[in-house]
Amino acid sequence: MDYRTEAHSFSVVATYRPLAVLGFNANFNYTTGRGNITDLKFESMFPTGDAKLDLDTSSINPNQPYLYDVAYLNEMADYSNLDFEQLDFTMGVSYRISNDIGLGINYYYTDFEDNEAYVYGDQDVTVQSLMGFVTVSF
Template identity: 55%
Template sequence: MVGTDIKPAPKIGLNATLSYTKGMGSIKDFFFASMYPTGDVKLDYNVSSLNPNMPYLYDVAYINGIQNYSNLDFSEFDFTFGATYRLTNTIGLGLHYFYDKFTDKEPYVYGDQGTEVQSVLGVLTYRF
């Protein structure tokens, strides 16, 4: 992330930021299967009296595809630019532009979450 805030004139202010984020991660089936062989071990008590299907819900032997569903590979690029102008000592105006691009390189459970968003924000400030 890098940013700047400059004042080219006494009543004018400019600012900009640039940010890039990269994320990756995954869970491997063999890790959980060896660590927690049954649901009873993880929960530390026998849950079959509460619900006969409960051990199957927590037993990793019955969870298919955890390795595929846990893959994360995304990047995010953000850019902002803003300008402010002070009309008087107490009143100011500002205009800000925001750009965000999120790239999902491993879409899985909810599909491709990649998106691109642009927005503009107008601001009226009052100092007291």
């Protein structure tokens, strides 16, 4: 069996402080990942004829009690492929009212693209959120 996983991530971060009490930030991240299993060659341990595990097995010889066969694992290579891309973007602003109190707001954006929808179906998703916050130092 051969298993391979490959992931690459690229990021850019920027901050800007035009005033001592005012700050801006932005973060961009792109990740791509791939993985798969190949060369599965399990020999049949307990041949079950044409019967599959999810079918009616009433016609199978009762002297052959094992319906599970490791050879079924060979099918795993057909649905083991991973291929995705993820884009994350964040930007925000913060303002310090005093030495003890600050305000801020951040925007978050994530886009996930599943290019190999297999076991769980299409996993594509886009999420956006806006978060406001207050900081207090004491």
